[in-house]
Amino acid sequence: MLDVKKIKRDFPILNHYIDGKPLVYLDNAATTQKPKVVIDAISNFYENYNANIHRGIHTLSQKATIAYEETRLNVQKFINAKSYQEIIFTRNTTESINLVAYSWARHNLKAGDEILLSQMEHHANLIPWYELAKEKQITLKYIPLTNDFRLDLSNIDNLLTPQTKLVSLTLMSNVLGTINDLTSIIQKAHALGALVLIDAAQAIAHMPIDVQKLNCDFLAFSFHKILGPTGVGVLWGRQKLLTDMPPFLTGGNMIASVYTDRATFNELPYKFEAGTPDIANVIASNEALNYLNAIGYADIMAHEKCLTAYALDILVKQENIILYGPNNTINRGSVISFNLNQIHPHDLGQVINDSGIAVRAGHHCCQPLMRQFNITGTIRASLYIYNDEADIDILAKTLQSAYKVMGHVVTR
Amino acid sequence: MSLQDELYKETILDHYHCPRNHGVISGATLKQEGTNPLCGDELTLYIKLNNDTIEDIKIEAKGCSISMASSSMMTEAIIGQKIKNAQIIAHNFKDMMLNKGNDYVFNETNEDLNSLNGVKKYPVRIKCALLAWNTLLQSLEKDEAKAQGE
Numbered sequence: 001m002l003d004v005k006k007i008k009r010d011f012p013i014l015n016h017y018i019d020g021k022p023l024v025y026l027d028n029a030a031t032t033q034k035p036k037v038v039i040d041a042i043s044n045f046y047e048n049y050n051a052n053i054h055r056g057i058h059t060l061s062q063k064a065t066i067a068y069e070e071t072r073l074n075v076q077k078f079i080n081a082k083s084y085q086e087i088i089f090t091r092n093t094t095e096s097i098n099l100v101a102y103s104w105a106r107h108n109l110k111a112g113d114e115i116l117l118s119q120m121e122h123h124a125n126l127i128p129w130y131e132l133a134k135e136k137q138i139t140l141k142y143i144p145l146t147n148d149f150r151l152d153l154s155n156i157d158n159l160l161t162p163q164t165k166l167v168s169l170t171l172m173s174n175v176l177g178t179i180n181d182l183t184s185i186i187q188k189a190h191a192l193g194a195l196v197l198i199d200a201a202q203a204i205a206h207m208p209i210d211v212q213k214l215n216c217d218f219l220a221f222s223f224h225k226i227l228g229p230t231g232v233g234v235l236w237g238r239q240k241l242l243t244d245m246p247p248f249l250t251g252g253n254m255i256a257s258v259y260t261d262r263a264t265f266n267e268l269p270y271k272f273e274a275g276t277p278d279i280a281n282v283i284a285s286n287e288a289l290n291y292l293n294a295i296g297y298a299d300i301m302a303h304e305k306c307l308t309a310y311a312l313d314i315l316v317k318q319e320n321i322i323l324y325g326p327n328n329t330i331n332r333g334s335v336i337s338f339n340l341n342q343i344h345p346h347d348l349g350q351v352i353n354d355s356g357i358a359v360r361a362g363h364h365c366c367q368p369l370m371r372q373f374n375i376t377g378t379i380r381a382s383l384y385i386y387n388d389e390a391d392i393d394i395l396a397k398t399l400q401s402a403y404k405v406m407g408h409v410v411t412r
Numbered sequence: 413m414s415l416q417d418e419l420y421k422e423t424i425l426d427h428y429h430c431p432r433n434h435g436v437i438s439g440a441t442l443k444q445e446g447t448n449p450l451c452g453d454e455l456t457l458y459i460k461l462n463n464d465t466i467e468d469i470k471i472e473a474k475g476c477s478i479s480m481a482s483s484s485m486m487t488e489a490i491i492g493q494k495i496k497n498a499q500i501i502a503h504n505f506k507d508m509m510l511n512k513g514n515d516y517v518f519n520e521t522n523e524d525l526n527s528l529n530g531v532k533k534y535p536v537r538i539k540c541a542l543l544a545w546n547t548l549l550q551s552l553e554k555d556e557a558k559a560q561g562e
């Protein structure tokens with residue numbers, strides 16, 4: 001089991017008070033907090049070996065380059081990629097998905113082709129495809145949801161067609177908490193010659209990821225959701241695909257030789273890393289990986305399962321609560337969305353904030369999903385390694401006061 | 413400071429639960445829709461003009477307590493007013509909400525509006541309070557443009 005008390009001490013921000021009440025941070029699906037080791041790694045870089053990478057022979061530059069590449073090797077191990085050349089640093093998941101849309105999809109898809117998405121996708125995995133579809137007359141299709149908030153695969157054999165060129169799906173919903181078993185979809189997509197992109201932005205925080213076992217073709221995630229700094233994302237892709245893809249952004253660092261009229265491109269992964277990257281934050285991201293590895297996903301998952309079960313159990317007992325997400329912990333992560341009947345999520349979010357609790361209130365960048373539920377938003381409590389049962393109890397207590405604060409006549 | 417004593421003061425909750433002038437005017441002179449995409453707040457504003465006087469106003473709205481209360485208070489503040497006057501009230505309200513330094517205080521006739529002053533401390537919700545007012549200004553502007561075109 002996790003020693004939550006000890007873990008809490010590693011996160012300086014958790015000592016903060018909000019209007020006199022200790023901070024309860026339940027907005028981990030938006031971004032996680034950072035342990036001291038990650039924060040220190042950033043200042044250590046700037047204080048002791050700040051230099052640009054891949055272009056200096058002086059000591060500082062070499063030191064910075066080694067540290068930067070160290071993170072890449074660690075990411076390779078973290079997601080079990082075959083080669084470090086398959087690990088591309090971007091700014092975030094959104095940029096990683098855009099890289100695939102602009103570089104791979106714009107050059108390989110043509111009018112009449114189809115992309116298969118789902119109804120639980122984040123805007124980051126929708127808008128790049130909307131834009132492409134408009135430009136190239138590509139059809140977008142959607143896997144619907146079942147009544148228990150999971151992907152409805154009953155019609156998958158009709159949704160996948162010989163025209164399907166890409167299947168782009170989230171491995172875990174940032175609203176519902178649903179973890180999607182993509183095994184059979186990936187097999188079927190490949191059988192039809194389609195590629196599969198996995199949005200692992202949420203999943204990466206909650207379960208070990210093995211790209212070879214998943215057998216996908218691209219995978220995207222952001223470090224800020226796994227205790228790392230903002231400004232660093234990863235795109236993993238099969239080496240063969242990445243080799244054949246044209247560059248996304250162009251300029252310095254991504255070239256090999258430049259003449260007055262043309263340039264040859266650098267080898268992988270540098271072909272896709274134009275310009276000076278976020279060196280300090282890439283280096284600090286390594287500390288986030290080390291921190292997670294030291295705890296281990298087995299314990300993280302066990303902790304989250306217990307805590308999610310506890311939270312679901314308490315939340316379903318609240319008066320007039322409407323849950324959006326599976327009501328058990330099978331294939332479900334620690335992201336819990338709900339509303340209290342008759343109270344607008346922004347009002348409820350405000351009431352919750354006044355207890356020192358940080359939750360997200362709104363559409364969570366999933367407006368199509370909200371429309372489907374015919375709501376404008378939800379409250380989302382998302383739990384991580386430094387949360388415990390006491391945090392849930394405070395949340396529940398606050399919910400019990402909501403109708404009183406909002407002046408509703410409570411009918412019993 | 414917390415919402416218990418600031419944001420959700422009785423006045424706001426009263427307007428939220430019993431919005432004034434809620435509904436539709438058939439044959440309205442002006443009709444304008446307003447949305448706040450971030451929150452999903454939506455409203456339709458109906459105005460009946462008698463020359464340059466706002467003879468009647470109604471709002472059909474869906475949204476959080478702040479946007480509902482603000483639009484209800486707005487209808488009370490501008491019903492029966494000359495267009496020019498309504499615009500002045502709207503600009504004063506926007507000033508109160510948007511200018512940190514300017515603590516505009518409404519007089520007795522419109523004192524309910526002062527209850528929304530507390531919303532200023534929650535930057536993301538200022539938009540909720542302004543929705544009805546921006547929609548009003550928009551519709552009056554359109555009316556002016558039309559009048560000039562004629």
Ligand SMILES: Cc1ncc(COP(=O)(O)O)c(C=O)c1O
Pocket residue numbers: 029030092093094095122124125170172173174199201202222365
């Ligand atoms: C499922 C999912 N996909 C994509 C993203 C986008 O991540 P980022 O904002 O880091 O690009 C998020 C983050 O909110 C997410 O939860």
